[in-house]
Each structure stands twice: as structure tokens, then as C-alpha cells.
Amino acid sequence: MQDTKVVRQISAMDGRERERLRQFVRSPYFNRHAATSKLLDFILKELGKTKPKLEEARAQDAVKGTGTDQKLNDLLSGLMKLINRFFAVEQLQSEAFREEVLTLKRTKELHRYKLLDNRGKRLDTKVAKHKFRDADTHLAAYEWKNINGYLQGETNRTDTREMQAMLNHLDRFYLVEKLRHACQLTANMMMLSTHYELLFLEPILAYLDSEDGQNLLKSGKEPSIDAYYHILMSLREPDDKSYYERMLYYLDDGFEYLPLRHQKDIYIFASNYCIARVRKEPEYLKELMNLYRRVLQNGIIYEKDEISEYDYKNIVTLGSATGEFDWTERFIEENRERLPAPKRDNAYALNKARFLYSLGRLDEAAQLLVTVTDSDVVYHLARVILEVRIAYDQQDQEYTLNLLETFRLYVRRNRKMSTKDKRSYINYTRFTKSLVNLKHQKDFMARSAYTKKLAALHTTVEETELVVERNWLLTESKE
Template sequence: MYQSRLVQHIRELPAKKRERFRQFVNSPYFNQHDRTTALLEFILKKLDGRPSGLSKERAYKALFPGEGFNEQQLYNVMSYLNKLYYRFMAAEYTEKQRYLESIFTLEEAFDNHQFDIMTNRGKQLMKKLKKDPVHNSEYFQASYRLNHALGYYSGTYFDRAETNTFQSMLDELDKYYMLEKLRNCCHLTANSLILNTSYNFRMLNELLEHLRANWPDFEDEYSIVMYHTALMSMLEEDNPDHYQRMKRMLAENMKSFSETEGRDLYSFSYNYCIRMINAGHRDYQVELFQLYKQGLKQDLLLDKGLISEWDYKNIATLGARLKEFTWTENFLQEYQEKLPAHRKENAYNYNLGNLYYNKGLYEEALSALLLVQFTDVKYHLSTTFLLLRTYYALQDTEALLSLIETFRIYVIRNRKMTVEQKRGYTNFLRFAKKLVLIKHSASTYSRKDFEKEIDELRDKIEISENVINKYWLLEECHTGAKATA
């Protein structure tokens, strides 16, 4: 039983939620089955002990003292408790939503013909909606359902010719659909750009045309405008006006969005800059860095108080690359405690090593990088590449060639990398080894022969399509050519 899904679900609950679930199960409104209550108490008591303490036999003995073991009876009780857990999840979710409980009250009152409750709660909900600055899909759905209930109540019992409420119902339904369509198309288009997936966005073109033709009807709905702008920045990537408009809107008013939506919208802007950088537009590095700073000020890079280790890395990498050394060092220190606990040391040491490398403090960089544990492929690849560059800068040819060979074997044997990724890294390592042998043996060449070797290598790198970290190889070839000029 220790490995059962029911026990796993309860184990995953934070302490406060475990207690709320216990109260839920103990409520006679939701549960009048004593053995279900007893089973939960047994699980909670034994949950943090040895697995043997949660055996089926011990659980059965606690629930059915003096009876012979009957596995089916135990499963029945577990099934009751599992169903209560699902109801508990629904209750918890409903409580977190801004309007759902009010809507449920309104609609139940309508079904029960308790129209005094419906009209009273309807007025309260209408006031709440008018004051709410966050016009997201949750808002539009609540507004639609409110007008739906009030419209059909009025049309059925008072004035069949009344149109205002029904028109509001239709308008809010349209806005709900438009916003959800735009929001999901943003996410899925972003996925398509990253993962090379494709979707049939049925009726998206018609929706975009409708928005263009009726823009005055929607231009005051900030959320619709924002998601439309974000989507257009992906669909019409060559037109920077969409990105610039999105950037201005992100800076001006994020009160119209929930924290989750704010983080999503910033991620669309980050990804646009990253695509531009990858396409060779290096000025977008500054754009991306400023966006990250802006997101940090608005607390939109934190999720439940924590920053993703990859956002932490991206920000620190950009800061170091742009030579914003003091700001970057302060950032690494300030946000170290906001990293997930199991990732904190690795993320801090890697990014500190990268900062030292960019400052030219290569010995300090090595000290930090050698503390990084290769807990996953990403850290292994990133750290090894940075170590390679550091050894290269120190002109430690022996250590560098040894690392290249070790790294090559790791890439070949790694089962988590795709064939294309492996080819990209092996091409990089092949060119890196050649570059090392040429540059660190420069004294054995004549000036003319050295330049010829470097130029030939650079030409080969440039025409090769799949080379990881190609920019560094070309940069070092260029540096080598300049050094002999």
C-alpha cells in the first residue's frame, strides 16, 4: 500500500494541505463512512515512517480488527478515500478562483428558482467585475455566465424583448473565446518555433481578420491586445514593430494580468530576442538583458518565490557577456537563495565561474567550475564547454586536449542526446582540437603558414552547418588572424 497512488498523492501534499484534507474527510457533509476516516488517520500516522508500517495487512487490521484479511474490502475503502481526494482537489481549486464560487451560487439559485438570491448575488458579482483590473479569460467567462443567467431570467420572467443583457452575454463570450484562442495560439506557436511541431489553428486567420476589421471594439481590452501583439511578433517575426509594442506594454501595465500570465508574456518577449540573437542580430542581447531586468523589478521571474535555474543562468550569462560585471555579481548573490534548494550550489558555482571567465580571472573560474556536479546533461555540456574555453585562455594545451577527448567520448556514449546534437558537438570538438593544435603551436609555423592554416580552418567552420558554439570558434580564428597581422 505504501506505493499506492493514494498514499503517494497524500505524501505529496504540503503539511497545511494534509490538515485541510483531513478536515475535509472528517466533514459529515462530504463523508459519513467511518472506515474511510480511519484509513486516512492510519495513513497520516504512518506516512513518514518505514514502508512496512503502511502494509496492506496492517492497514486492514487497523480498519477491521479481529477479521481475516480481505484485500477487496481494503480496496473498497481506499477507493472511497481516493474519490474524496478528487473532490477535495475540486474544492481547493474552486476556492482559488476569483469568481467560480459566486457563479456556481448564481447558477444553482437559478436552477432552484431562488431568484432573490440570484439577483442579490448577481449585483454583488457585477460590482466585483467592474472593479477588477485583470481582464483575463477567467474574467470574461465569469462575465459571460453572469449575463447568461441574468439574461435568461429576465427574458423568461419579465421582458422577452430585453436585449442589452443578452448582447453583453454575446460580447463577453466572444472576448472569452478570442482571448483563449490567442493565448493558446501564442503558447503553441512558441512550441512550434522551438520544437518543430505543427498544429491546425482552425479559424485563427478568420479571428485575426475579424480583429483587424473591428479593432475599435477591442483596443481597450488590454489582455486581447497584448496576446494579439505577442502572437503577431511570432507570425510576423521580420516586423520588429510587434515586439517593440509588446515591450512597451510590458513596461506600462502588468496589473491587467495574473502573475502566471505576466511570466508567460515576458517569456514570449525573451524568446523573440533569443531568436533574433540566434539569427545574428547581436543588438538584441541588450534588449533581452533590459527585459530580464524589467521582469525582475516586477517580480515576474519568480514562481512561488523561486527563480528558475535556467532564467538565473540566462540573466547571468547576458550580464557577463555585456560586461555588466558589478550588476551581475550582485544578481548572483541576491538571487542565490531564491534558487530551488537542490539546484542552488550547482547554479551558483557554474554562473560564478562564467562571470570570472568573462572578467579574465581564469584561475578563479576554474576553482568555481570544478565545484559543479554533473547532475544532468545540460550542466555537463555547459560546464565542459566553459572549462574548455578557460583552459584555452590559460594555454594549458595538455589539459585542454585531454578534456576534448574525454568530452568526445561522453558525447558519443550519451543516450539522452539526439543524433543531430551529437553531430553538432563532435564537429565542434574536431574543429576545437584543430584550432588548439594550430594556435598553441604557432611558434613552429612561419607567419604566412600560420595565417594560411587559420584561414583554411575558418573557411571549413563557416561552411559547416551543424557546429555547436560556432561563434566561439570563428571568434578565436579571427583573433588568431589579427594577432599575426
């Protein structure tokens, strides 16, 4: 029973969500089967223990005395249906306008037109006062105007205001969603060589580039449309920096005009823009650093007060690379407890070791790496690569070569890595072994021969398609 869908779903809930589920299942409107409530009580009680005992026999005993002859599987199936309905109700309450719209639809079906008019005016007021002009806002307004416009048309066909409002909200809903998806899928096509038919996108961009479209964007009344338009154009025309600068506006002065999910999109696309520009313009490293400072200050980098291990790593790496050592060390320590609990110790130890390595404190970095566990492939790969760097810098040829050979065997035998990743890491071990041996032989061969072999290695690394740590290898093989 431990692996049933019901138990997995409830296990993923926090304490407050479990209590809301208990109240939901006990409500006679949604559930009148006492055995189902008893089964949920049993599951919740066991999941509250350090070592839950969720055997089927114990569950069956828990529902005795409820007057049911249903089998346990039937009760679990019924409970799962209630959990699904509970999720729907929870989601309904989390969406700003959904409950009002559904109320209006039901009121229309019941022909209660006086109540419909009253509730509709309340929704109009709520939409007008709502701080965001995102897709959800326009969709809610469109659905109400769709109801009311046709009702009013039955008595006065010459009054076009409601129907025109309906069309305006529908168009703006479509523009926000079309541009949002176009941004995501354009980035996907650029990174993964995929292809999507983005029907109507070119006419939309032609309209937004026209006088009417520019007036819409510059009016300040549709910030979500404006934000996604500039994200998309930064992908299509990266050399025009005005699009990126407008994205920055929505991380500063225009921050409060976008809902959280749109703010996060702005941050992700702006940071990716900086990363893509770094190769051509290294000064974008500092731009990226300033961007991270912004999102740390306004808080959108955090998800439920947690920072992802990847953002944590990127900030530590960038702070070290740009020489922001004091700031980076404060960031490492201040955000340690904000890392996801299951990965916290590994993420902290690995990134603190990387930081110490950047300061040249090799022994301290090596000692910290010992605490990184290898339960996760990603952490194992990162730990060994840093160990190799430390041993290489300490000119310990034998230990470096031993690490590389053990690492090569680990990669070759690993079943969780893709063929592409395996090739990248095996190429890394091969090139690094050549580099270590060549550096060791430097004092024992003619200068011209050494230079020639080093240049050949540099060229090979440069021309090889799949290799991790390419920049480090190129730097070390450059005479």
C-alpha cells in the same frame, strides 16, 4: 506502498496542504468511512518522519478497530478518489468566479428565481469591479448572462440588453483565448516546424485591424486582448518594432492591468523577441538586459519566490557579456537562496564559475567547478565545456585534449541524450580538438599554411548544422 499514487500525491503536498486534506477527509459530508481517515492519518504520520515506513502490513494494522473488512487496495482506491475531489474543491476556491457561476446554475435548476436574481446582481457587481478583463472574467459574465438573458426573454422579448451583453462577453472570451493560443502555437511552429490549423484567426486579425477593432484595442478596456494581439503581431511581423514596444508597456505602466499568467507570457515573448533580434542588431543584448531588470524589479520572474535555474543562468550569462559585472555579481549572490533547493548548489557553483571566467579569474573558476556534481546530464555537459574553455585559455594542450576525449566517450555512451544532441556535442569535441592542435602547431608551420587550415576549420564549423558552442568556435578560428 511507497510507490502508490496516493503516497506520491500526498508526498508532493506541503504541510498546509496536507492539513487541509486531513480536514477534508474527516468531513462527514465527503467521507463517512473511519478506516479511510485512519489510513490517511497513518500515511501523514509516516511522511512526517525522516525515514517513512510505509509497509502494507503496518498500514493494515493502522486501520484495525474501525469495523471494516475492506482490503488495503480498496481503502487506497477510496482515499485516491477523495484526494481527487479535494483537488477539485481547492481549484474551485482558487478561481475568481467559478463558485458564483456554479451557484447560479444550481439555483436555476432548483427554480429559486428570487435568489437567482439577487446572486446574479452580486456577480454583475463583482465583474464590474474586477481589476482584470481576462478570459475568466468574460466567461463568468457570459455564463450568467446566458442564464438570465433567456429567463428574461420569456417575459420581455423586446429587451435585448442581457442577450447583447451575453454575446459581447462570449466574443471577448473567445478573442482572449484564441489570441493567447495563437501566440503559443505560432511560436511552436516557428521553433519546431510543426503545423496547426488556426481556424478563424485571419478573420479575427482582419477585424482587429479594422476601425472597430482598433477602437476596441485602443479603448484600454480590454488589455488582455490588446496584449496578446501585439505579442502575436510581433511574431508575424518582427521588423515592426511598435508591437514589441507595446509589449513593454504591459511590463511597465500597464503591468497592473493583466493577471499574473498574462504578465508572465508578456515577459517570455518579449525576451524571446530580443534574443531573436540579437543576431541582426547586437544592441538588443542591452535591451534584453533592461528587460531582465524590469521583471526582477516587478517580481514576475519569480515563481513562489523561486527563480528558475534557466533564468538564473541567462541573466548571469547576459550580465557578463554586457560588462555589467558589479550588478551581475550582486544578482548571483542575492538570488542564490531563491534557486530551487535540489539544483541550488550546482546552479550557483556553475554560474559563479562562468562569471569568474568572464573576468579572467580562471583558477578561481576551475576551483568552483570542482564542486559541481555530475548527477544531472545538463550540468555535466556545461561543467566540462567550461573546463575545456579554461584549459584552452591556459594553453594546456595535453589536459584540454584529455578532457575532450573523455567528454566524447561520455557523450557517445550516454543513453539519456537524443541522437541530435549527441551529434552536436561530438562535432564540438572534434572541432575543438582540431582547433587546439592547430593553435599548438602555429609556431611550427608556415604562416600561409596555418591561415589556410584555420580558415578551412572556420568554414566547416560555419557550415555544420549541429554543433554546440558554435560562436566560440567561430571566434577562435577567425584569424
